[in-house]
Amino acid sequence: xDRALEQGDALSRxxxxxxxxxxxxxxxxxTAALDGVSLGIRPGEFFTLLGPSGCGxxxxxxxxxxxxxxxxxxxxxxxxxxxxxxxxxRRVGMVFQHYALFPHRTVTQNVAFGLRMQGLPKPEITGxxxxxxxxxxxxxxxxxxPRQLSGGEQQRVALARALVTRPAVLLLDExxxxxxxxLRDHMKIELKRLQREVGITTIYVTxxxxxxxxxxxxxxxxxxxxxxxxxxxxxLYETPATAFVAGFIGNINLLAGHATGRGTVDCRGVKIAATxxxxxxxxxxxxxxxxxxxxxxxxxxxxxxxxTIAHVVYQGETVRYVLRGDTGLxxxxxxxxxxxxxxxxxxxxxxxxxxxxxxxxxxx
Amino acid sequence: MTRGARAVLLGPYVLLLAVFFLxxxxxxxxxxxxxxxxxQLEWTFTLHxxxxxxxxxxxxxxxxxxxxxxxxxxxxxxxxxxxxxYHLALTRSRWKPLLIVFILSPLLVGIVIRCYGxxxxxxxxxxxxxxxxxxxxxxxxxxxxxxxxxxxxxxxxVFLPFxxxxxxxxxxxxxxxxxxxxxxLGASPRRAFFEVTLPLSLPGILAGSLLVFSLAxxxxxxxxxxxxxxxxxxxxxxxxxxxxxxxWPFGAANAxxxxxxxxxxxxxxxxxxxxxxxxxV
Numbered sequence: 297x298d299r300a301l302e303q304g305d306a307l308s309r310x311x312x313x314x315x316x317x318x319x320x321x322x323x324x325x326x327t328a329a330l331d332g333v334s335l336g337i338r339p340g341e342f343f344t345l346l347g348p349s350g351c352g353x354x355x356x357x358x359x360x361x362x363x364x365x366x367x368x369x370x371x372x373x374x375x376x377x378x379x380x381x382x383x384x385x386r387r388v389g390m391v392f393q394h395y396a397l398f399p400h401r402t403v404t405q406n407v408a409f410g411l412r413m414q415g416l417p418k419p420e421i422t423g424x425x426x427x428x429x430x431x432x433x434x435x436x437x438x439x440x441x442p443r444q445l446s447g448g449e450q451q452r453v454a455l456a457r458a459l460v461t462r463p464a465v466l467l468l469d470e471x472x473x474x475x476x477x478x479l480r481d482h483m484k485i486e487l488k489r490l491q492r493e494v495g496i497t498t499i500y501v502t503x504x505x506x507x508x509x510x511x512x513x514x515x516x517x518x519x520x521x522x523x524x525x526x527x528x529x530x531x532l533y534e535t536p537a538t539a540f541v542a543g544f545i546g547n548i549n550l551l552a553g554h555a556t557g558r559g560t561v562d563c564r565g566v567k568i569a570a571t572x573x574x575x576x577x578x579x580x581x582x583x584x585x586x587x588x589x590x591x592x593x594x595x596x597x598x599x600x601x602x603x604t605i606a607h608v609v610y611q612g613e614t615v616r617y618v619l620r621g622d623t624g625l626x627x628x629x630x631x632x633x634x635x636x637x638x639x640x641x642x643x644x645x646x647x648x649x650x651x652x653x654x655x656x657x658x659x660x
Numbered sequence: 661m662t663r664g665a666r667a668v669l670l671g672p673y674v675l676l677l678a679v680f681f682l683x684x685x686x687x688x689x690x691x692x693x694x695x696x697x698x699x700q701l702e703w704t705f706t707l708h709x710x711x712x713x714x715x716x717x718x719x720x721x722x723x724x725x726x727x728x729x730x731x732x733x734x735x736x737x738x739x740x741x742x743x744x745x746y747h748l749a750l751t752r753s754r755w756k757p758l759l760i761v762f763i764l765s766p767l768l769v770g771i772v773i774r775c776y777g778x779x780x781x782x783x784x785x786x787x788x789x790x791x792x793x794x795x796x797x798x799x800x801x802x803x804x805x806x807x808x809x810x811x812x813x814x815x816x817x818v819f820l821p822f823x824x825x826x827x828x829x830x831x832x833x834x835x836x837x838x839x840x841x842x843x844x845l846g847a848s849p850r851r852a853f854f855e856v857t858l859p860l861s862l863p864g865i866l867a868g869s870l871l872v873f874s875l876a877x878x879x880x881x882x883x884x885x886x887x888x889x890x891x892x893x894x895x896x897x898x899x900x901x902x903x904x905x906x907x908w909p910f911g912a913a914n915a916x917x918x919x920x921x922x923x924x925x926x927x928x929x930x931x932x933x934x935x936x937x938x939x940x941v
Binding site for chain 2: 362
């Protein structure tokens with residue numbers, strides 16, 4: 297795996313993206329699975345495609361693998377256009393949702409498969425298979441058949457099989473989906489460790505925001521065949537570009553209103569100071585994380601409004617308050633610790649203008 | 661369900677098997693080692709009929725021909741049936757139900773009618789030979805019938821559905837992602853077929869082959885009608901011995917030889933394929 301590591305280092309110095317998608321369009325009948333997807337995945341990067349089912353993330357991944365031929369657009373791997381190239385000539389490694397290990401072959405034979413297809417001499421295959429199995433910490437499982445392995449072990453074998461051929465890019469299609477919660481948490485860390493160690497460019501597909509946030513260098517949030525936003529995890533959470541991204545990642549208040557001037561939005565008669573640009577009079581949403589809302593706020597905050605507590609939801613670690621204004625404005629606030637207010641109480645809720653982001657309403 | 665309840669529910673079928681299958685076979689075995697004089701069976705023990713069978717080149721030849729015919733019919737059914745089954749397993753066409761009816765259609769026609777249908781096509785003055793003759797492409801009729809060719813064609817026709825259905829069931833259960841996985845690992849579509857699809861469909865090949873082989877070597881009407889008593893198979897010999905010659909013990913011995921040899925062949929076949937099946941079933 298040393299060579300792969302060196303390759304990874306060399307590539308990360310190059311400016312050229314390892315995988316580049318240019319305006320991919322794919323239609324199935326009347327519906328567009330991909331509606332102009334353009335992305336650049338940097339060398340050595342752990343890049344996640346995140347979105348609900350049917351958003352086009354799997355179709356995007358399968359376009360990179362070569363199983364989907366786009367109706368328009370181009371796929372480039374290592375700078376070369378591969379749009380019409382069949383999967384077996386693309387130098388991609390892929391781990392499938394249910395691992396797709398060959399049931400009629402042993403672990404060793406599974407891992408050796410790709411090397412055998414490359415026509416490598418037997419001694420080299422043996423050596424590299426052993427290396428790959430050591431890398432995934434299954435050095436003694438070579439003689440077993442896939443069905444004799446646990447879910448987590450199958451997962452590791454699938455990874456070893458995909459990595460051993462030293463592909464240009466590793467594609468992971470919801471690989472943790474079939475594991476139980478505890479194992480999933482463990483494999484998340486394990487997967488990330490492996491990816492770092494090998495230094496391989498990775499595209500990861502998931503609908504699970506937590507997986508995406510914990511593992512990724514950058515995340516592309518997809519919705520209805522389009523990329524809504526590409527950003528590092530923190531950027532997505534703190535500065536969502538669209539209402540969809542804001543709503544998809546974590547909990548958030550989306551307050552409908554219209555822009556009244558530079559950095560102010562009128563939501564049901566309540567003037568909210570917020571960050572972001574919008575033409576005056578345009579219908580916009582204000583995205584505000586509940587944990588950024590202070591209750592019994594002091595004068596120093598840009599926003600300070602007298603609201604009534606409608607509901608109190610005790611959640612153990614946190615307490616969630618549903619607040620209502622006199623004009624019908626409704627928002628939620630989350631606090632750590634004990635319950636400080638009771639339903640019906642009147643409080644001053646406040647937040648910084650920086651934490652309230654103006655986003656365009658979701659497209660129809 | 662409790663063991664008792666299961667035993668009760670299995671009972672009727674086990675009884676049916678015992679009365680109409682095991683008992684006749686036991687009787688067959690008993691008759692094959694008995695002696696017959698002036699139409700009367702004497703319940704003795706003699707291997708005379710078996711010795712007679714194996715010391716007469718004619719019967720050994722017929723046995724060989726029967727097994728060869730079974731093997732050829734099986735091989736041809738497999739070669740024709742595999743692409744059909746493959747298509748049937750993968751297609752999402754809305755015509756699929758119709759396709760299944762087509763595949764099953766040979767079974768929907770009575771065996772005699774089906775054979776006469778083939779005769780109309782294959783006879784010396786049949787549709788094929790007449791058409792070819794009229795165009796001047798042949799001067800004398802092709803030997804399509806009253807030989808092994810005609811028998812093979814008609815047997816493949818009727819047994820193909822068994823092969824196709826056995827294969828389809830197995831092919832449908834192969835995860836398409838296995839093929840995709842092999843492709844991302846560098847296998848061309850053809851290589852992926854031979855490395856993944858074919859080995860994983862072995863259980864279907866095994867089941868279909870066993871069905872077709874055992875049906876083919878025990879077929880009787882088709883070899884008579886399309887072989888015209890020029891193609892000799894063991895079931896015909898049994899028929900002659902029992903109903904024309906009235907030599908029940910020898911007929912029984914013939915039948916038992918066929919049974920034992922086909923069971924032995926099937927056992928070897930299973931043993932051989934079992935190795936390749938490791939990990940699958």
